[in-house]
Amino acid sequence: MYNYGTACINKEGHLEVGGIDVVSLAEHYGTPLYIYDVALIRQRARGFKNTFEQLGVTAQVAYASKAFAAIGMMQLANQEGLSLDVVSGGELYTAMKAGFPAERIHFHGNNKSREELVMALEHRIGCIVVDNFYELELLESICKEKSEKVNILLRVTPGIEAHTHDYILTGQEDSKFGFDLNNGQAEEALKRAMDMTGVEVLGLHCHIGSQIFETTGFKLAADKIIQKLSEWKNRFQFESKVLNLGGGFGIRYTEEDEPLEPAKYVEEIIKEVQKKTDEHNLAMPEIWIEPGRSLVGDAGITLYSIGSEKFVPEVRKYLAIDGGMNDNIRPALYNAKYEAILANRANDPVEETVSIAGKCCESGDMLIWDLPLPKASHNDLLAVFCTGAYGYSMANNYNRIPRPPVVFVENSQAELVIRRESYDDLVKLDLPLNVTVKQ
Numbered sequence: 497m498y499n500y501g502t503a504c505i506n507k508e509g510h511l512e513v514g515g516i517d518v519v520s521l522a523e524h525y526g527t528p529l530y531i532y533d534v535a536l537i538r539q540r541a542r543g544f545k546n547t548f549e550q551l552g553v554t555a556q557v558a559y560a561s562k563a564f565a566a567i568g569m570m571q572l573a574n575q576e577g578l579s580l581d582v583v584s585g586g587e588l589y590t591a592m593k594a595g596f597p598a599e600r601i602h603f604h605g606n607n608k609s610r611e612e613l614v615m616a617l618e619h620r621i622g623c624i625v626v627d628n629f630y631e632l633e634l635l636e637s638i639c640k641e642k643s644e645k646v647n648i649l650l651r652v653t654p655g656i657e658a659h660t661h662d663y664i665l666t667g668q669e670d671s672k673f674g675f676d677l678n679n680g681q682a683e684e685a686l687k688r689a690m691d692m693t694g695v696e697v698l699g700l701h702c703h704i705g706s707q708i709f710e711t712t713g714f715k716l717a718a719d720k721i722i723q724k725l726s727e728w729k730n731r732f733q734f735e736s737k738v739l740n741l742g743g744g745f746g747i748r749y750t751e752e753d754e755p756l757e758p759a760k761y762v763e764e765i766i767k768e769v770q771k772k773t774d775e776h777n778l779a780m781p782e783i784w785i786e787p788g789r790s791l792v793g794d795a796g797i798t799l800y801s802i803g804s805e806k807f808v809p810e811v812r813k814y815l816a817i818d819g820g821m822n823d824n825i826r827p828a829l830y831n832a833k834y835e836a837i838l839a840n841r842a843n844d845p846v847e848e849t850v851s852i853a854g855k856c857c858e859s860g861d862m863l864i865w866d867l868p869l870p871k872a873s874h875n876d877l878l879a880v881f882c883t884g885a886y887g888y889s890m891a892n893n894y895n896r897i898p899r900p901p902v903v904f905v906e907n908s909q910a911e912l913v914i915r916r917e918s919y920d921d922l923v924k925l926d927l928p929l930n931v932t933v934k935q
C-alpha cells in the first residue's frame with residue numbers, strides 16, 4: 497500500500513487511519529463513509545507555511561474550500577493559521593458559522609451575485625477577487641451606496657495552457673475566468689479600478705488550473721505578470737502589494753502520477769518570483785496561494801461496503817458498492833483514477849481483477865476499472881484512497897441517495913463533522929402538490 501499519511505495495516509490485517517481501525521469506524525458510522533486523516537492535513541498546511549517562512553517571504557496560504565467545505569474543516573484551517581478562499585455565498589456562510597476570521601477570507605467566482613457581494617461587504621471579508629468588468633462596476637456601485645471601501649485583487653488570465661485535464665484548465669486565453677493579460681483587458685480593469693473610490697487594488701491574482709505536476713506553467717504565468725507589473729509601475733505608478741498565484745498543485749492518485757512534494761512547488765515558484773522581481777527592480781510582493789487538493793486530497797479515504805456482483809463471462813467481474821457517482825463524481829466527470837484495497841483483509845493476496853461499479857442507475861457510474869483485489873464478496877469493505885478533494889464537495893443526491901457522513905480521525909479519536917443525510921433530509925425541501933385535477 498502506498499504511504500497515505502497515518503494510514504497503515506494493523507495486526508488484524510485491517511486498514512487503520514489516525515490510530516483507528518476503519519472496520520470499527522464502518523461498524524459505528526455505517527458505509528459509505530468519508531474519513532479524513534487530520535494529522536496529514538496539518539502536516540500539509542505546515543509544510544506550505546514553513547516553506548514561506550524559510551524563504552523569508554510574507555505570505556498567506558488560503559485553503560480553497562471548494563475542495564471540501566464543512567464547518568469542521570474550516571475550523572481546522574483556522575487552527576492551522578490558514579486563510580480561506582470561498583467561491584459562493586454558501587461557502588462564505590459556512591465560514592461565518594465556523595467562526596472563521598473574516599479578514600482572512602478571500603472571495604472568488606466568475607459570477608458573484610449582488611447579494612453575495614453585499615454579504616461579503618457586510619461581513620467585512622479580507623478581499624474580493626474581481627473576475628470581470630461587470631463585477632467591478634457592480635462592486636463599485638454597492639460600495640458607493642454603502643459608503644464602504646473594499647480590498648480587491650484583479651484576477652488575470654495569463655494565456656498559459658497547463659498540462660492537465662481540459663475541464664480543469666483555467667489560465668488559457670479562451671477561459672471563462674479573469675481579465676486577459678495579453679489583450680489589454682487586465683490593463684483596462686486596473687485603470688478603471690484605480691479611478692474608483694470604493695475599491696482598493698491590493699494586487700493581482702492568477703490560477704492556471706488544477707492537478708498540475710510541474711512548476712513550468714506557474715513560473716511562466718508569474719513571469720508574464722511581473723513583466724506587466726513592471727510596465728504598470730512606470731506608466732501608472734501602480735505597485736502590486738499582493739501577488740496571488742492560486743492553487744492547482746497536483747497530488748498522487750495512482751502510480752501514474754508523479755507530483756512534487758506540495759511545499760516544493762512553492763519553493764520553485766517563489767524563487768522565480770524573487771528572481772524576476774529583482775530583474776525588474778520591483779519590491780517583492782506579499783505572496784498568496786490557495787491550494788485545495790494538495791491540502792486535503794490524500795488525507796481523505798472513502799469506505800464502502802461491497803454488495804452485489806456480476807460476471808460477464810470471459811470479459812469481467814463487476815463488484816458493486818453502496819455508493820458511487822453520487823458521493824464521488826470524479827471518475828464519471830474526468831475519468832479520474834483511484835487506488836483501493838479491501839480494508840478488512842488488507843494483507844490477503846491479490847487473486848483477481850475486478851471492476852467497481854457504483855449503485856446509481858447509470859452505466860457510466862463506474863468507480864474503478866480493473867482493480868486487482870483478493871477474492872471479495874458482499875460484506876467486505878473497500879477503501880478508496882485520495883478522495884479528500886472534490887469528493888464530498890461535489891457529492892449529490894442523484895437517484896435520491898443520501899450523502900454519506902464525514903468523520904475526522906486524529907490521535908486515535910474520531911469526530912463526526914458531517915452526519916449522514918436521512919431520507920427526511922432528502923424530502924425536506926419538497927412541497928406537496930396543491931393543484932387538483934378537475935373531474
Ligand SMILES: Cc1ncc(COP(=O)(O)O)c(C=O)c1O
Pocket residue numbers: 560563581604666703705706707742743744745786787788789790885
Ligand atoms: C481560483 C481557484 N483557486 C484555487 C483553486 C484550488 O485548486 P486546487 O484544488 O487544484 O489546489 C481553484 C480550483 O481549481 C480555483 O479555481
Ligand SMILES: N[C@@H](CCCC[NH3+])C(=O)O
Pocket residue numbers: 562664706707826885886
Ligand atoms: N473539481 C475538480 C477541480 C476543479 C477545481 C476548481 N476550479 C476536480 O475534481 O479535480
